[in-house]
Amino acid sequence: MERLDLLSAWQIRAGIEAGDFSATEVAQASLATIREREPRIQAFLQVCDDLALKAAAATDARRAAGQKLGSLAGVPVAFKDNMHLVGSRTTCASKMLENYESPFTATCVRRMLDAGATPVGKTNMDEFAFGSSTESSAFFPTHNPWDANRVPGGSSGGSAAAVAAGEVAIALGSDTGGSIRQPAAFCGVVGLKPTYGSVSRYGVVAFGSSLDQVGPFGRSVADVALAMDALVAGGRDRLDSTSQNVDVGFANCLEDPVEGMRVGVIPSLMEHKGLSAEIKEGLEAARKALKGQGVRIVEVGLPNMDSAIAAYYAIGPCEAFSNLARFDGVRFGYQEPSCETLAQQTAFSRAHGFGAEAKRRQLLGAYLLASGVYDKYYYPAQQVRTLITSDYAAAFKRCDALLLPAAPTTAWQFGHMSDPTQMYASDLFTISNNIAGNGGVCVPAGLGSSSGMPVAVQLQGPPFEDKKLLQVARAVERGIAHAGLFEPNTVAPSFVERGGDGA
Amino acid sequence: MKKLNEVLRDWDVTIGLEVHTALTTLQTKMFCDCKLSHDDPPNTNVCPVCLGMPGALPVPNKKAIESIVMAGLATNCQIMPRSYFYRKHYFYPDMSKNYQTTQGPVAFCMHGHLDLEVPGQGANGGYVTPIRIQRIHMEEDAAKMVHVGGQEGRIGGSSESLLDYNRCGTPLIELVTEPDIRTPEEARLFMEKLRQVFLALGISDCSMEKGSMRCDGNVSIRRRGTTQLGTKTEMKNLNSFKSLHDALAYEICRQAEVLEAGGAVLQETRHWEPSKRRTVVMRTKETADDYRMYPDPDLAPFDLSEEFVQACRARVPELPDAKRDRYMAELGIKRKDADQIAGSPAAALLFEEAATMAPECAGLVANVMVNLAPAATAITAAQVAGLAELLRDDAITFAQAREVLQIVDGTDADPREVVDKRGMRQITDADALATTVDEVLQRCPSQVAQYKEGSRKVVGFLVGQCMKASRGTGNPKLFNKLLVQRLDEMNRG
Known part of the structure; x- marks a missing residue:
């Protein structure tokens, strides 16, 4: 029998429909793979065997009853x-929410489940999504x-x-400054941050409300597209007033x-x-791949790109400060025991519930929004936002998509990046996208000649033209x-070699 | 402490009001679908949105936006084509997100005014003065906190604080006046007028007692003839028209006393204690609070279309001032009566229906509405019209009308039938009364003599005697007429 953990979402869906295997078998294979590989990867904070097997059984029952199967069945x-x-619990990888049971299901999760997906668990992250390495969990x-x-x-x-490890075919992430695209690049998978407003944010714990966007990971552009169709089916979410209608x-x-x-490149960024x-080799390979399919490469500029990081680290922390103010230990989350006063309880719950990076961003935000400071940072940052947005609009008059780096390097080693500002700077290529x-x-573009790690390139498109964006991404792939240089549906090789005894 | 009148001789007063009105006539909260209710058990009308649970997002209540636009139109405000929701941060358990969603520099409604008519007092004539409205903005209410174990439910000395989030997220509109108010009386009249307007719009029950309309007052004084504004204090707990007036009057006198003794007024928030008739310090504002206001990224800028505003305009009913003017012009109602009826939507409705039923005596209908109806609990338009007609026909006295009203109140009885059935109808036949008049005049020769000498007062006494003799069945007005006729005849004869 085939290795179920190595199949694409499309193959799983088709195999279940054809009766080659059942949803329950796929769920069991996924859970077994997780049990086997988790000791080394630690991708999951929770594995939800019961939820997974129950959803899979429901899919099998639908098929047995002759009912139509969802697109992610x-x-x-x-x-x-x-x-x-x-x-399941929703912890945001924080002590603050260590025991927080989800009181409702997020719209993005609900739509995946409505399409028949089998939920197998909740994945690790930087605490409250503050970080670029998942080390701040x-x-x-x-x-x-x-x-x-x-x-x-x-x-x-x-x-x-x-x-990447073949534990699941598809995963959802959220991207505030590159938080889907950069880990996708590091792990050799495809990761899409859709246009802001495409996917509902209802039920996703907010970091930066004007920047956050949910999107899918897959081992191929086709799997990511399949997930996107599920996420936008049903139209705009009336529970998120910033969400918009996007056609499937x-x-x-x-x-x-x-x-x-036409695909635009920005010479100063390429060099x-x-x-x-x-990374430069990867970009060159992608350029060749596109040219080989009749794409014209044109040079464009994003003149205000240099200000993107500064603007992001003003707007992001301000919104984070505000969004995380509700964690005060009164109604939910970590509550400091034995406090004499409310002020003490709030202060100590926050001091001991949040990790260092979460505190750093909130303090930064509290400072930046203070009266007198606001006009010097937050307001100009919003002006920069307008400039960057018009830069993009001008660039997209001359091209259908932009090709640019995903990150300056391939995945770094633990402990390599100790200075937070150095880590902030590594988001240079992804951040402007969230701002606009x-x-x-x-999309993966090969393996690094010296590191042997996946190398990726990034493509960006005009607002609400993510279908065309994926079409170009598929051309690169x-x-x-x-x-x-790199096959779609590649599972990280160490695990392919080790074999999956779950399947 | 000096009396207010004395203080006002030497000092100019500057008052500004901030009026919070809960949109109690809506079905749901400002940013979620939770039911709006004051009567349900604590924490039963709550959801992830109004509890500020992680991941929940606000969606604005369209009907609340309609209400505030109507409020703006009724107070001559400019309706802003684009406005924004802002987040106002402070850590307190009554605000579940630790920020309140409110509006920033640009509110839905800006730059309005209400014309205030201040009635004359004694030698001073009445006057009309415009009170400018700086803005009306939309915001959400906080949870209700109940402090247990302290005095009068205050937080000081309490052992526990209980939170009821049913109120959290109630749509509130906050109206801020410019500092155009000059006396506590003007402040009271402004609040009364605003309440009448909001009641007419039907956007709130406007109960100051229940707290659905709350008012804070800012007051400062400066020496007459000077231009530099004094330091202001802010007054809280002004939960009745009387409290508003009395607290401001007290505070003006207190500030004058402080300044006249060479002291300085401190910028502080003070709490009105109605039982002790004084204000006490709640907190001193040494530095302005920093609420870190910024535009709420969960709520897009709010663009109001011209169509939306026009639809709201079409829903603004005739307002009390226009109603009053119409009653005066079309129905010939006295200004004071017209004012009072037009100020209450329920009274106006009842009046207009009754006036249609008795069109030839609208003045008496108004009289019944103003002087009798307020004592009734459930009186119909037909009953008001019936009473007015009975009065017009001199069939009953005003005192009897009050009695009839009590009988028919809460029933659907016709006042005319009640009067007939109980034999209350007065005799209005002059021939029938003439005998009584003659009897009384015979019995009272000395009063007749006094009349002859020019005393007109005795007529009242003689009417009383006639009423007594007829056991109240005669019409006093008619007795009066007949008596004067007879006396004058006697004098001539």
Whole structure:
């Protein structure tokens, strides 16, 4: 029998429909793989065997009853642990919410379940999504499936690692400054941050409300497209007043030819001094892959890109300060025992419930919003936001998508990145996308010649043109595979070799 | 302490009001679907949104936006085509998110005014003065806190504080006036007028007692003839028109006493204690609170379309001032009566229905509405019209009308039938009364003589005698007329 843990979401869906195997068998295989691999990866904060087997049994019952199967029927899916799923805890990888039971199910999770997905667990992350390595999890770090000495990236590191290790076919993450795209790049999987407003934020614990966007990880562009169709089906969510209607049809247009399309490159970014040689090689390979399919490469500029990190580290912390104010130990979450006064209880609950990075960002936000300071940082940051948004609008008049680096380097080793500002700077290529709100996707472009780690490139598209963006991403994936650099649906090799005894 | 009148001779007063009105006539809260109710057991109308649970998001209540736009239109405000919700941060358990969703510099309604008519007092004539309205903004209410174990439910000395989040997220509109108010009386009149307008709009029950309309007052004084504004204090717990007036009057006198003794007024928030008739310090504002206000990223900028505003405009009913003017012009009602009836939507409705039933005596209908109806609990328009007609026909006296009202109140009885059935109808036949008049005049020669000498007062006494003789069945007005006729005849004869 085939290794069920190595199948794509499409293959799982088709196999269940055809009766080659049952959803329950797929769920059991996924759970067995998790049991076997988790000691080394630690991608999961919780594994929900009961929920998984129950959902799989329901899918099998539907099939037995001759009912129509959902587009993700029986596909094992993992959720970043900032997404509510009734029957599981939602910890945000923080001591603050260590025992917090999800009081309702997030809209994005609900839509995956409505499409028939099998929920297998909640994945590790940087605490409250503050970070780029998953090291700030209050519980344990996650390891990169390609090299256990390296970080998986972050903040959605657990989701990226779970997909890369073949534990699940699809995972959801959230991206505030690159938190889907950068770990996807580090782990050799595809990760999409859709245009802001495409996917409901209801039930996802907020970090930066104007920047956060939920999106899928998969081992192929096709699997990511399949998940997107499930996420936008049903239209805008009336529980999230910033959500918008997006038509389904992501999976239909992937094989449409890209000939004649224009993809923009920004010379200063392609030659950025911080880029490693491997990354430059990846970009060159992607450029070739696109050219080979009749895409014209044009040079464009994003002149205000240099201000993106500064603007992001003003807006993000301000929103984080405000969103995390509700964690005061009064109604839910960590409550400091034996306090004399309310003020003490609030102060100590927050002091002992939050980790260092969460405190750093909130203090920064509290400072930046203070009267007199607001006008110097928050307000100009919003002006920068307008400038960057118009830069993108101008660039997209000249091209259909942008090709740019995902991160300056491949995944770094644990302990390599100790200075927070150095880590903030590594988000350079992903952050402007959250500031402007348009979509971005990272696609593997080969393995680094010196590190042996996955190298990825990033594509960005105009707002609400994420279908075309995935079409271009699929062209890169196709060309890279054609060049023999990286196959779609690749599971991290150490695990392929070790074999999956669950299947 | 000096009396207010004395203080006002030497000092100019500047008062500004902040009025919070809960939109109690809505079905649901400001940002979620929870039921709005004051009567349910604590913490039963709550959900992840109003409890501020992680992951929950606000969705604005369209009907609340309609209400505030109507309030703005009724107070001559500019309705802003684009406004924003802001987050106002402070750590306190009554605000579940530890920030209140409110509005920033641009509110839904800006730059309005209400014209205040201040009636004359003694030698001073009445006057009309515009009170400018700075803004009306939308916000959410906090949870109710109940402090147990302290005095009068205050937090000081309490052993526990209980939280009821049923109120958390109730839609509130806050109206802020410019500091245009000059006396406690003007402040009281402004609040009364605002309450009448909001009642007419039907956006709130406007109960100051239940707290659905709350008012804070800012007051400062400065020496007459100077222009530099004094330091202001803020007054809380003004939960009745009387408290509003009395607290401001007390505070003005207190500030004058402090300043006249060479002291300085401190910028502070003070609490009105109605039982002791004084204000006491709640907290001193040494530095302004920093609420770290910024635009709420969960709520997009709010663009109000012209169509939406027009639809709200169409729903603004005739307002009390216009109603009063119409009653005066079309029905010939006295200004004082028209004012009083127009101020209450329920009274106006009853009046207009009754006036249609008895169109030829609208003035008496108004009289019944103002002087009799307020004592009734459930009186119908037909009954009001019936009473007015009985009075018009001199069939009953005003005192009897009050009695009839008590009988018919809460029933659907026709006052005319009640009067007939109980034999209350007065005799209005002059021939029938003439005999009584003659009898009385015969019995009272000395009063007749006094009349002859020019005393008109005795007529009242003689009417009383006639009423007594007829056991109250004669009409006093008619007796009066007949007596004067007869006396004048006697004098001539």
